[in-house]
Amino acid sequence: MLFNSYIFMLVFLPITLVIYFAFRNMEKHIWAKIWLIAMSLWFYGYYNPSYLLVILSSIAVNYACSYVMNRSRSDKNKRLFLLCGILFDIGLIFYFKYFDFFIENINAGFGSDYALRNMVLPLGISFFTFQQISFIVDSYRGETAGYSLIDYVLFVTFFPQLIAGPIVLHSEIIPQFNNKTKFQVNYDNMAEGLYILAVGLFKKVLIADTFGRVVSYGYFSVANLSSLEAVIVMLSYTFQIYFDFSGYCDMARGIGLLLNIDLPVNFNSPYKAKSIIEFWDRWHMTLTRFLRTYIYFPLGGNRKGKIRTYVNVMVVFLISGLWHGANWTFIVWGGLHGIANCLNKRFKNNWDKVNGIVQWVATFLFVNLAWVFFRADSIRDAIMMFRRMLVGGGGISTTFSNQIMIPEMLFLKQLPGFNMMFAKIPSVGLWFLLILGFIGVLKFKNCNNLKITYTWRKALMTGVLLVWTIVSFSEVSIFLYFGF
Amino acid sequence: MESKKFVKIVGIVTIVVLIGCSLIIAVIDPYFHFHKPLDSLAYIIDNERYQNNGIVRNFDYDTIITRTSMTENFKTSECDSLFGCNSIKVPLNGAHFNEVDRQLNVALKLNPDIKIVFRSIDYSMMDEDKDIKRLGEENFPTYLYDDNYANDVNYLLNKTILFKCGEDILYTAKGGTTTTFDEYVNWSNAYCYGKEEVLKDFERPVRKNEIVELSEEKRQMVSDNIYQNVEKTIEENPEVTFYLFFPPYSILFWDSCNQEGMVHYRIGVEREVIERLLTHENVRLFSFTNNFDLVCNLDNYKDAGHYGEWINSEMLQWMKVGEYELTSDNYEDYLEEIEDFYLNYDYDSIYEE
Numbered sequence: 141m142l143f144n145s146y147i148f149m150l151v152f153l154p155i156t157l158v159i160y161f162a163f164r165n166m167e168k169h170i171w172a173k174i175w176l177i178a179m180s181l182w183f184y185g186y187y188n189p190s191y192l193l194v195i196l197s198s199i200a201v202n203y204a205c206s207y208v209m210n211r212s213r214s215d216k217n218k219r220l221f222l223l224c225g226i227l228f229d230i231g232l233i234f235y236f237k238y239f240d241f242f243i244e245n246i247n248a249g250f251g252s253d254y255a256l257r258n259m260v261l262p263l264g265i266s267f268f269t270f271q272q273i274s275f276i277v278d279s280y281r282g283e284t285a286g287y288s289l290i291d292y293v294l295f296v297t298f299f300p301q302l303i304a305g306p307i308v309l310h311s312e313i314i315p316q317f318n319n320k321t322k323f324q325v326n327y328d329n330m331a332e333g334l335y336i337l338a339v340g341l342f343k344k345v346l347i348a349d350t351f352g353r354v355v356s357y358g359y360f361s362v363a364n365l366s367s368l369e370a371v372i373v374m375l376s377y378t379f380q381i382y383f384d385f386s387g388y389c390d391m392a393r394g395i396g397l398l399l400n401i402d403l404p405v406n407f408n409s410p411y412k413a414k415s416i417i418e419f420w421d422r423w424h425m426t427l428t429r430f431l432r433t434y435i436y437f438p439l440g441g442n443r444k445g446k447i448r449t450y451v452n453v454m455v456v457f458l459i460s461g462l463w464h465g466a467n468w469t470f471i472v473w474g475g476l477h478g479i480a481n482c483l484n485k486r487f488k489n490n491w492d493k494v495n496g497i498v499q500w501v502a503t504f505l506f507v508n509l510a511w512v513f514f515r516a517d518s519i520r521d522a523i524m525m526f527r528r529m530l531v532g533g534g535g536i537s538t539t540f541s542n543q544i545m546i547p548e549m550l551f552l553k554q555l556p557g558f559n560m561m562f563a564k565i566p567s568v569g570l571w572f573l574l575i576l577g578f579i580g581v582l583k584f585k586n587c588n589n590l591k592i593t594y595t596w597r598k599a600l601m602t603g604v605l606l607v608w609t610i611v612s613f614s615e616v617s618i619f620l621y622f623g624f
Numbered sequence: 625m626e627s628k629k630f631v632k633i634v635g636i637v638t639i640v641v642l643i644g645c646s647l648i649i650a651v652i653d654p655y656f657h658f659h660k661p662l663d664s665l666a667y668i669i670d671n672e673r674y675q676n677n678g679i680v681r682n683f684d685y686d687t688i689i690t691r692t693s694m695t696e697n698f699k700t701s702e703c704d705s706l707f708g709c710n711s712i713k714v715p716l717n718g719a720h721f722n723e724v725d726r727q728l729n730v731a732l733k734l735n736p737d738i739k740i741v742f743r744s745i746d747y748s749m750m751d752e753d754k755d756i757k758r759l760g761e762e763n764f765p766t767y768l769y770d771d772n773y774a775n776d777v778n779y780l781l782n783k784t785i786l787f788k789c790g791e792d793i794l795y796t797a798k799g800g801t802t803t804t805f806d807e808y809v810n811w812s813n814a815y816c817y818g819k820e821e822v823l824k825d826f827e828r829p830v831r832k833n834e835i836v837e838l839s840e841e842k843r844q845m846v847s848d849n850i851y852q853n854v855e856k857t858i859e860e861n862p863e864v865t866f867y868l869f870f871p872p873y874s875i876l877f878w879d880s881c882n883q884e885g886m887v888h889y890r891i892g893v894e895r896e897v898i899e900r901l902l903t904h905e906n907v908r909l910f911s912f913t914n915n916f917d918l919v920c921n922l923d924n925y926k927d928a929g930h931y932g933e934w935i936n937s938e939m940l941q942w943m944k945v946g947e948y949e950l951t952s953d954n955y956e957d958y959l960e961e962i963e964d965f966y967l968n969y970d971y972d973s974i975y976e977e
Contacts, residue, residue, distance in 0.1 A: 146777045327627040334634050547784045594625040596633070603637030610638075611645060611783040616674060617763040 141186040143391045144345050146613055149606075152183065157398060164323040173294050173317060176399075180299035184263065191262045194236070195297065201228050202272040203292050206279035218280055225276040233269045236261055241466035264303040266463055268296055270430050275310050277434055287314055300395040304388050306406040306426040313401065322400040331594060333397030336587045338605035340390025345609045346546075347580070348383035350573065351376040353543040359515060362524045367532035369540050370525055372570065377515045378508050379577035382411060385424070390587050405588045411507070411581040414499035415491060416480040419507060427463075431456045453485070454478040464514070469522060473513040480506055541567035646780035654788040656682045657768055657779055666796040668788075669803040676714040677768050680731040687711035688731055691744040692719055694871040697812045697933035698742070698940065700805035706944045709740060713805045720749055720756045721853035730769075732861050742867045742943075745854070745901075747877070748929075750893050751842055754849040812933035815926040822922050823975075826876055829883045836885050838892035846896045858904050867943055868901060869910040870894065872935070875920045876928040879971040891963045898955050909950045910943055914962050922974075 141148050156179045163172035185192040205225035209218045234242075240256040247254055275295075278284050287295075291314050301308055316322060358365060358373030365373065389406040396403040410422035420428045436456050442449040454475070461474015484491060491499065509526075516522035545553075549569045553562045561568050592598060653659055654667060656678025661667045669675055680688075687709040689698050700711040714731075716723055724743070732738055767775040779785060815821070858866050881887045894911075901909050918924060918938075924931050942948050950958060 146781065150777070327631055331627040331630040331634075334631060338634075547787050551787055551790075594627055594630040596625070599625075599630050599633035600637060602634045603641065606634070606638045607641045607645070608783075610642065611781050611786060614778040614782045614784075615763075616671070616765075616782070616784040616788075 141183045143388075143395070144341060144609065144613060146610070147186075148183075149610055152179065153395070153398075155179075160399060161325050169318075169323070170290065172323075173290050176299075177290070177294050177297055180294075180297040180302060183299040184297065184302055187263075188260065190260075194232070194262045194265070195268060198229070198232055198268065198272065199293055199296050201225070202276060202296075203289060206276055206284055206292075209276075209279045210282075210285045222276060222280040226273055229269050229273050229276070233265055235259070236265055238462075238466045267305050267307060268302065270307050270427075270463075271296060274307070274430060274434055278310065284310060291317060298401075300392045300399075300401070301403055304385075304392070305424070306389065306392065306404050307430050308404060308426070312404055316401050326400050329397045329400050332592055333394045334606075335394070335592055335598065335602050336390050336397065337394030338602045338609070339587055340387045340392075340394055341609040342605045343383040343387030343390065343580075345387075345612050346548075347576075348380050348387055350544055350546050351380035351383070351577070353546075354540070354570070355380050355515065357540065357543045359517065359521065359525075362516075362521050362528060365525075365528045365532055365540075366535050366537070367529050368534060368536055370528040370532055372536070372540075372574070374508055374512055374525065374529070375574060375577070378411075378511050379574075379581070381511065381514075382581055383577075386586070393587070407586065408588060409581070409586050411504060412500075413503055414496060415503055416477065416484045416506065417488075419503060420477075420481070427460070431460055435459060449485070450482045453481050457481060467517075468519055469513045469516055472519060472522075473510050476506075476510045476513065480510075536567045536570070538566055541570045544569050544573055642781060645786055648789055649780050649782070649785055652789045652792060653678075654785060654792055655768065655779070657776070658682075660684075661802055664796075665792055665802075666800045667792050667802045668795055668800070669808050672714070672716050672809060674765055674768065676716065676727060677730065679712055679714055680727060681734055683712055685710050685712040685735070686737045687740040687742070688728065688738060689713040689742040690715055690724055690728060692724075692746055693717045693811075693930060694744040694746055695742070695936070696809045697931075697936045699810075699933070699937065702806075702937055702940050703742070706940055707740060711740075711742075711805070713808055715809060717809070718758065720752055720758060721849055722755060723758060725853040725857055728857055732857065732864065738861075738864055740865050740867060742869075743854075744871045745868055745897060746871060747873055747890060747894070750849065750897055751846050752849055753845060754852045810933060815930075815932075817923055817926050817932055819922040819974075822874065822876060822925050822927055826928055828975075829880050831883050832885050834885045836889040838889050838896075842889075842893075843896055846893050847900065850897055850900050855900060855904070858901075858907060862906055864906060866904075866907045867910070868907060869939065869943065870913055871929075872912040872915060872919050872931065873929045874922060874925045874927075874931070875969065875971070875974065876922075876925075878919075878966045878969065879974065880928070882966065882969075882971060887963065887966050891959055891966075895955075895959055898950060898959075902950070902952050902955065908943070908946075910939075910948050911950055911958065912939060912942070912948055914958060914965070915948065916965060920969075 141152065143149075156176070159175055160172055163169070163175055181192060181195075184195060202225055205221045205228075208221050212218050212221070236259050239259065243254045243256055246252060275284060275292075287310065292310075294317060295308070295310055295314050296302075298308075298313070354376040355373060358369065358376070362370075386407050393403050393405070404426055406424060406426050408422040408425065410419055413419040413422055436452055439452045439455060440448055441452065444452075457474045457478030458471060459474070460477070461470045461472070464470045464474070512525050513519070513522045516525060552558045553569075565571075650658060652662070652665065655671075655674050660682045669679075687703065687707065689695055689700065689703065689711055690713070692715060695713070696715045696717065698713055700713050703709065703711045714727065716727065728741065728743075765778070767778045854868075858864075878887065881890055898909065901907050912918060918935065924935055926932065
């Protein structure tokens, strides 16, 4: 299921909340948790029930390993089950996510012809894999004794964070499920939760998805883009992924709050960053935390000399790249960030002396360019996009600028003052959106440390945002095909 | 304000506005999903895949004109006065045989009054797979076509459709009238016609020195396509008269065929179709492909296949009086005539000034 769908907003969310708090009220706490688990499984298996087999077997194996480790006294035994658990998790994600990529490369490298399996990728497998690996490692360290099976299952399947994070640590969420003060409906949390959810939905459905149209159009026929168009496509993706991910993190946090659960902050205005190191402290913070805790530090971090530090950094970023997707483009993206990170570490003192605006421009520019690899379907397309930026020539075609003509824009275009503007500058809507993008990522406060004031204005605004996004869930396509 | 009040306000505002939106859309119903157009409102009708289904289910009519862009320029007013009927026009541009047949079947099942169906048999689609899917089909509004009320939420809570309601209201206020079927998706006046216009975007295929034969496999494909997507409906509705016609593509279409050695093939496909269709008593079959004056006069066309509305008008008149009708007695002569003409025509003369 998706947050931005009728069934989630109008059916799933209300029922989940009502029955959850009803159980809590009746002091039936086990039932409250089971209810959340059941709803989370419905959420997860909605589009494809066979996903449930994957996640449930993964949970079973991981819990079993952790159970044994918690009761074992032999270090050797613990290590064995630690290894089993991690291998299983990696094996599972390898099979579903990376098998075809692996085979394609073998075929390309050795001229062989092994068949691809075209597995359907279970949603969120990257997230619940990392989440469970962290649990297994912490079990090895003796930090997870005392959690029941129900607590564990809820921890992994909890629907606000199941599909796209944040990557939650057991210690930050399981105690919350057992915290008495959270069992009653808390209107402060509800109010904040509703507000953040509304803002998150708006960012995703109205802003990110609108930029997405320009991006899809651009990457569909890279070779035909003009220079300006290529630059706009690059910028548009930079904004699309920002508002998409930021929106999603907001929605997850907001929904968590409705249930009185505090999910960790995952996003902190990352485009305000003035260095790559700072960027990764603001972008997908729980991923950075996971990589640091479970890969970087175990590898030695920066405690084994300069060269080893850089190697460790590269390993972390290459894994991060690969984790995002099974394609060389992701690996290149990860590698680029790794190199930038190493350079940032090496020249930190010099960098800190550079003018703040220059720092920002350089960081933002780098992030933009790296995103091209992240989004492109192939390395060739990414390079072609860069080429087009240099040699594409000027101008913006009408079809290009018409990509952002969502119904609101079409409506604006018909109004008296605006139609003249559109007539004079056909791409004015596009520029408007880009400017809005910059303001959004640089100026606005994020939803993290909100102290929301309860006023009529805010309440109405929240309602308007909710309604506006809900009626945007469905589009009307215009069929432009004109055949014989 | 207390947070509890805040939550209440948000909840109430959201629910009230959403219900309001659904009511507006349900009452105005710009896609006729629930009911006929309201008498007090003027509706803009311009979106085939979204509005045809509603038209077919809720309007009053006893005659249907359908198919592709080949039929979009028909005028129902002319049809009504010639045939003494009450017709609607519900074309689907770019549709394959199966999509049109689906729509036709909905109409025939729901409306027992239907007595005539006008439908073109387009040359370019006769030999397609019977279950072919159209590009962009994943965006198809299935919720308008099925009997599932739950997914109507896609219609009732839809911003674009809400805007359409606003458009229709504004349109009414400015004194507009509901789009007539003469006007509906009629693009005739939007284009220029004539040789220069047609040749502008036409790419003459390179001459191939081969003759393409109609293979048994292809013949079977044609046969399956015609049976599943045309004949079955004819058989199941013996009380309805089906006026079927081969639309007159321009001489440039035949030039392309000739360049690629496909004339013989196309006529073979046409033979297969004619022979099948003529076995039905409730079919009146027509072809204007042997109206060589029409076909060779590029002033009638805006591109290699699309003719202006005056041709549609003429076709209606010919069909009324039975001119250009194909019967089991004359179709062999007809096929011989067109094969002879289109194989031997001096196509190069088209390109000379």
